[in-house]
Amino acid sequence: LLSSSSGLTTSNQKFFKSYSSCCSILGDAPNILPVLPQNRGILGHSWDSRLPFPLPSDSFKYLGWCDLEEHDVRGNQLRCPRVREGPSEEELFFRKEEHTLKRRKQVTDTEKWEKRLQENWENCAELNLSFQDLGDLYQVENFKRILRRLIRVEKLWLVDNSLTDLSAIRLPRCRELNVNKNHFTSFKQLPKIPQIQHLSLAENNITTLSGISDLRHTPLESLILKRNPCEFQERYRQL
Numbered sequence: 001l002l003s004s005s006s007g008l009t010t011s012n013q014k015f016f017k018s019y020s021s022c023c024s025i026l027g028d029a030p031n032i033l034p035v036l037p038q039n040r041g042i043l044g045h046s047w048d049s050r051l052p053f054p055l056p057s058d059s060f061k062y063l064g065w066c067d068l069e070e071h072d073v074r075g076n077q078l079r080c081p082r083v084r085e086g087p088s089e090e091e092l093f094f095r096k097e098e099h100t101l102k103r104r105k106q107v108t109d110t111e112k113w114e115k116r117l118q119e120n121w122e123n124c125a126e127l128n129l130s131f132q133d134l135g136d137l138y139q140v141e142n143f144k145r146i147l148r149r150l151i152r153v154e155k156l157w158l159v160d161n162s163l164t165d166l167s168a169i170r171l172p173r174c175r176e177l178n179v180n181k182n183h184f185t186s187f188k189q190l191p192k193i194p195q196i197q198h199l200s201l202a203e204n205n206i207t208t209l210s211g212i213s214d215l216r217h218t219p220l221e222s223l224i225l226k227r228n229p230c231e232f233q234e235r236y237r238q239l
Contacts, residue, residue, distance in 0.1 A: 062086030066115045076123040084132045085142050121149035130159035130178075144169065147191070158182070166191040179204070180224075187211035193218065200224040209239050 012076040065073055092098050127150065132142045147235045150156065160181040163232055169191035176198040184190065188211040196218045206228040230236060
């Protein structure tokens with residue numbers, strides 16, 4: 001018996017139902033069902049050499065839930081989706097995993113539009129996008145693309161994403177924002193949050209309270225700044 005990356009136990013090659021490593025938690029469904037792709041065979045030829053055979057999910061490890069077939073899960077149904085994209089083409093060639101590029105190159109404009117509708121970020125009211133591992137620029141850009149679509153989100157968690165500047169992002173309905181453990185150095189780098197009530201900025205690198213006055217025009221009730229350098233500023237509490 002072998003334990004796959006998704007936590008499922010597989011026995012030899014008799015287990016053919018593939019589960020994507022990108023599967024997310026369905027927040028609204030009372031009975032959570034697995035998301036199954038239409039092609040359940042093993043498409044790739046590259047896998048961990050320590051394993052005697054490739055895991056059933058190996059060929060789907062870089063696919064998001066939108067790329068899997070035979071399901072109608074929408075973005076606003078997900079509470080903790082993993083939105084980090086797969087490696088770049090150059091990195092896949094270096095890893096000798098170029099077989100995963102075939103599906104990417106065959107995507108049509110119609111499929112792109114269908115994917116946008118399926119993501120449905122515009123209708124998300126509560127979302128957790130923490131721990132996304134945004135190590136490359138194209139990952140950060142994809143992440144910001146999604147943030148720009150969150151026009152109705154009210155509660156948003158962006159913990160530990162190495163974020164530095166979201167000043168170009170506007171979250172018009174956000175009431176609760178958690179951006180703990182990022183790399184913000186100023187309030188001016190935060191997104192536009194006119195309706196914010198609870199803001200948590202713990203464990204960032206905010207050295208000055210400059211820009212905090214912008215929050216006077218919001219219905220802010222609580223602000224968490226623990227473990228930021230600004231705590232050592234003279235008259236910190238008073239300011």
